[in-house]
Amino acid sequence: MMRDCENGQIRDQLPALVHGTLGAAEGHAVAAHVAQCNDCQAEVTLLHRVRASLDAPHIDTAHIVAILPLPSEVMARTAHVRQVRQVRQVRQVRRWRMAAAAAIILAAVVSLASLRQLFDGGSAAGRSASAMAARRSEGQVMPSIVPDESVPVALLAPALVSASPVTIGAARHLSDAQLRLLLKEMDGLKALPCADPEAPHLALVQTDSSEDRP
């Protein structure tokens, strides 16, 4: 077991001796003591071992400095990277703007088409016809909820779009082909009241007058 040297002054200088930081005179004096003292020799040996174990690895700083880029190169590279990033960001923003614009235009077109279809009224007659057919198919005897003149026909009414005071009323429910046909027939339209009455109401129960009909 190692013991401490009784000469405390020398003992305190042992680390300095190991690190070589003592002056020449002090160094000789301490070294002379260590040569005669077993305890101090053991301690110096121990201190050498500790120092060896704590030695830092060698770093070749000169090589590192040599391979590092110069500050001007670093600045140039950084600026290039920034430019590339900015261009990418601008492109991305443009893409999103274009996509948003396309989506808005598409939505507007679809909305307009839906609104026009809604207000077109072209399918009103179809809906009415299908409702009538549904009622007929029920085969039940009950009053109809649709009045006889469910589709009013007007020749004149406030003109909403056209400059003409004339409106075509229920003719709006006709198909394009039917409207063209009507237009052709109107060339020969005579302002004469009809000689025949409108379709008479048919009696459900046979009467004397109905028996006489051919």
Added chain:
Amino acid sequence: MRRIVAIVMMLAPVLASAQGQRSVRPVLEEQVRAQLERVLRSQVGLNDAQLQKVQELTSRLETQKVSLNQEESRVRQVLRDEVLLGDTSRNVRVAELLDRVIKITKQRNDLPEQEQKELALFMSPMQRAKYFGVQELFQRRVRELLQEQRQEQAQQKPPGNP
């Protein structure tokens, strides 16, 4: 960007054709209106002032007619429900509803008479007769065409699909 352009290019012809199909419609309706106006001016002999008055009168009568139709639809619906219910203790109510339907029908049938009275304030009898003739011919033909349209739609409908 290319994708967006491709989508827009694909959609453009579809939207353009749909728009084109729809844009024909107002032109057709305008042609019919214009033709009717020509007939009323040339054959009935209506001037601008008379056309204006006829327009105001017809608008008013049309509003009444639509209102009567709506009321009749409501009453008929209630009457229909009562018949479906089949409760004989509600005969009084059913009689009232039936009377209302007949009354509304009568009110609607009175509209032509009211129209003629008011037309007489600014049209000669001959003009009224001619206007009546144009109105009648046009209405009858439109009704016939609508009837044909309904029949075609009924035929196109697949069986068993109400």
